[in-house]
Amino acid sequence: MSGAFDLILCLMILGTAGIALFVRDALAAIAFFIAFGNLMGLAWLSLGAVNVALAEIAIGAGVTGILLILARARLLALGDPVHSGDTPTWLWLGAFAACTSFAVLLAATVLSITPESGLDRVVAPLMPGLGIENRVTGVLLAFRAYDTLLESFVLLGALVAVWSLAPARAWPGRPAEPRMADGQMHQVAGASGRVLLPVALVMAAYLVWAGSDLPGGAFQAGTVLAGGLMLAAMGGAIGLPRSDRPLLRAALVLGPLVFLAIGLGGIAAGGFLIYPKGLAKALIVTIEYTLFLSIGVTLALLVAGPPVADSPVPDAGGNG
Amino acid sequence: MELLAPEPVSAGHIYAVTGAILTALGFYAFIVRRHALRQLLAVNVVGAGVFLILGGLGRGPDAIDPMPQALVITGIVVAVALTAFGAAMIVRLAEAPRSPDQGKAGKPDA
Amino acid sequence: MIWTELLVLALLGTGLGFYAAGSLGLLRFPDTASRLHALTKADNVGLGLVALAAAIHWGSGAVAAKLALVWLLAVIAAGTTSQLLARRVRKNEEPDRR
Numbered sequence: 001m002s003g004a005f006d007l008i009l010c011l012m013i014l015g016t017a018g019i020a021l022f023v024r025d026a027l028a029a030i031a032f033f034i035a036f037g038n039l040m041g042l043a044w045l046s047l048g049a050v051n052v053a054l055a056e057i058a059i060g061a062g063v064t065g066i067l068l069i070l071a072r073a074r075l076l077a078l079g080d081p082v083h084s085g086d087t088p089t090w091l092w093l094g095a096f097a098a099c100t101s102f103a104v105l106l107a108a109t110v111l112s113i114t115p116e117s118g119l120d121r122v123v124a125p126l127m128p129g130l131g132i133e134n135r136v137t138g139v140l141l142a143f144r145a146y147d148t149l150l151e152s153f154v155l156l157g158a159l160v161a162v163w164s165l166a167p168a169r170a171w172p173g174r175p176a177e178p179r180m181a182d183g184q185m186h187q188v189a190g191a192s193g194r195v196l197l198p199v200a201l202v203m204a205a206y207l208v209w210a211g212s213d214l215p216g217g218a219f220q221a222g223t224v225l226a227g228g229l230m231l232a233a234m235g236g237a238i239g240l241p242r243s244d245r246p247l248l249r250a251a252l253v254l255g256p257l258v259f260l261a262i263g264l265g266g267i268a269a270g271g272f273l274i275y276p277k278g279l280a281k282a283l284i285v286t287i288e289y290t291l292f293l294s295i296g297v298t299l300a301l302l303v304a305g306p307p308v309a310d311s312p313v314p315d316a317g318g319n320g
Numbered sequence: 321m322e323l324l325a326p327e328p329v330s331a332g333h334i335y336a337v338t339g340a341i342l343t344a345l346g347f348y349a350f351i352v353r354r355h356a357l358r359q360l361l362a363v364n365v366v367g368a369g370v371f372l373i374l375g376g377l378g379r380g381p382d383a384i385d386p387m388p389q390a391l392v393i394t395g396i397v398v399a400v401a402l403t404a405f406g407a408a409m410i411v412r413l414a415e416a417p418r419s420p421d422q423g424k425a426g427k428p429d430a
Numbered sequence: 431m432i433w434t435e436l437l438v439l440a441l442l443g444t445g446l447g448f449y450a451a452g453s454l455g456l457l458r459f460p461d462t463a464s465r466l467h468a469l470t471k472a473d474n475v476g477l478g479l480v481a482l483a484a485a486i487h488w489g490s491g492a493v494a495a496k497l498a499l500v501w502l503l504a505v506i507a508a509g510t511t512s513q514l515l516a517r518r519v520r521k522n523e524e525p526d527r528r
Contacts, residue, residue, distance in 0.1 A: 003331065003334070006331050006334045006335070007334060010334055010335065010337075010338040013338060013342070014341060014342065014345070017342055017345055017365050017368075018345060021345060021348075021349035021353070021358075021361070021362055021365060022349065026355075026358065029358065033361055033364070033365075036365070036368075037368075040368055040372070043338075043372065043375075046335075047332070047335060047375050047376065047379050047384055048379065048384040049384050049389045049392075051389055052371075052375065052389050052392050052393055052396075055392075055393045055396050055397070056368075056371075056396060059396050059397060059400050060364070060368065060396050060399070060400070064399075064400055064403050067400070067403055067404055067407045068360070068361060068403075070407070071357055071360075071407035071408075071410060071411055072357060074411045074414075075410070075411060078414045078415060080414045082357055082358075083355065084354045084355045084358055085354035085355065086354070087352045087353075087354055091351065092352055095347075095348050095351040098351075099345070099351075100344070102343075102344045102347065103340060103341050103344030103345075106340040106343060106344065106373075107340040107341065110333070110336040110337055110339070110340050110373055110377065111333060111336075111337065113336075115330055115332030115333060115376060115378065115379045115380060116377075116378075116380045116385075117379065117380030117382070118385065119385050119386065119387040120383045120384070120385050120386060135386035136386045136390050136393070139386045139387055139389070139390035140390045140393065140394070144387075144390060147390075147394055148390075151394050154397075154398055154401055155397060155398075157401075158401035158402070158404055158405050161405045162404055162405055165412045180514070182517070184517060185514050185517050185518065188510060188513050188517070189510070189514060191510075192506060192507075192510040196503075196506070199503065217393075219393055219396075219397055295397075299400070302400070302401065303404065305408050306408055306412070
């Protein structure tokens with residue numbers, strides 16, 4: 001039925017990926033990468049995976065895109081022109097041969113596997129016991145909760161790793177402010193940040209709540225929160241915190257720790273990460289809300305990067 | 321890539337094969353691109369390709385398997401964590417050669 | 431029933447026409463300011479028409495309200511970014527870099 005749509009979408013995905021990978025200008029490459037991420041989101045939508053589509057567009061295209069743009073801007077400011085050096089011809093040819101055969105082998109393997117949704121039949125009858133309807137949330141927070149618990153610590157670990165890159169004399173300072181070029185731009189960005197931060201908060205809270213039964217969830221919502229925080233920070237509506245603020249540290253570890261505590265509490269009900277009967281939904285929603293807050297703050301700080309020694313003093317913000 | 325025979329290929333297969341090609345394309349760019357930021361972008365394309373293989377093969381005739389979906393969401397979050405660390409490290413490496421105190425880097429500290 | 435279908439089709443068609451015009455302007459106009467002009471104005475109208483078509487197609491108040499919110503947020507985002515881009519271009523005083 002929609003075979004033509006799928007085929008065109010896949011060709012567009014491959015095309016944008018090709019441009020993003022091989023165009024000379026780094027900014028154009030990043031722009032096409034963001035377009036690629038959005039098309040990937042459409043692909044997930046077409047596959048029927050709305051949860052993944054939300055995550056891919058918000059995190060894969062949005063946050064990753066901002067990370068790459070910021071990194072490029074910082075490299076340019078440091079005098080690195082972000083040009084790819086010359087590649088010897090033998091490398092081009094060898095890599096081409098290797099990757100073509102890899103593509104053929106992988107595609108042949110993939111075609112030899114029949115797509116099927118076998119575990120859907122396993123998961124579906126178990127959902128009433130949880131009291132929620134979104135099966136992906138069920139897998140993430142109940143059937144494979146162990147993965148998600150570890151993942152939340154991975155995210156925390158990534159922030160610790162990024163912070164560890166700070167120069168010794170910069171610790172524990174603030175990350176570099178993602179500042180606008182002049183005062184008026186700053187005002188424009190600040191105004192939109194002030195409008196969008198509360199909107200992002202409401203939207204994110206809704207996404208977590210909806211995530212029990214409809215597509216949504218803590219990760220998608222956390223990204224929306226992080227986006228709102230970053231926008232507000234860009235316009236100076238909020239300042240970036242020092243990395244040793246106790247409140248900040250508490251917000252970062254709240255989600256993973258609550259998750260861990262509830263998991264340990266499950267031992268009384270039969271085992272690690274097992275929810276007592278009847279309480280499953282309440283516990284899942286509790287985990288999701290705390291996790292969402294921590295994910296949002298962590299992602300925003302991951303984008304902001306490590307603390308820097310001399311963050312520029314904010315200009316008076318007057319009419320420039 | 322004439323593997324896409326029109327008739328017997330399901331939607332899941334179309335996306336899974338696209339994922340396979342994306343993975344190879346990303347690896348190729350990762351090898352031939354000589355700037356770390358572009359290689360970081362290539363790693364993300366490889367990741368997207370792998371996710372698409374997972375998702376495509378979980379797409380049955382009537383439903384999509386929730387298990388690979390959850391795996392892919394986990395994967396996307398881990399990928400962004402890795403990208404953030406990679407980007408921060410690339411910027412830090414570019415900072416490293418110049419001496420922090422704007423001195424003219426008399427001796428190159430490794 | 432058939433009239434709403436026709437209305438949806440007409441709105442979708444017009445919306446896509448605006449998108450096409452905006453994209454054409456983005457590709458063909460000479461400098462950043464006029465390209466921004468094409469992109470933001472035409473695309474916001476296009477998005478509005480497509481959202482309206484979707485709202486009528488679903489025929490539910492809640493969906494329509496969500497779509498209206500989506501459109502509003504997109505318009506705010508487009509307005510903000512185009513203003514920032516234009517200011518940046520004027521500050522640089524040189525043609526854009528992309």
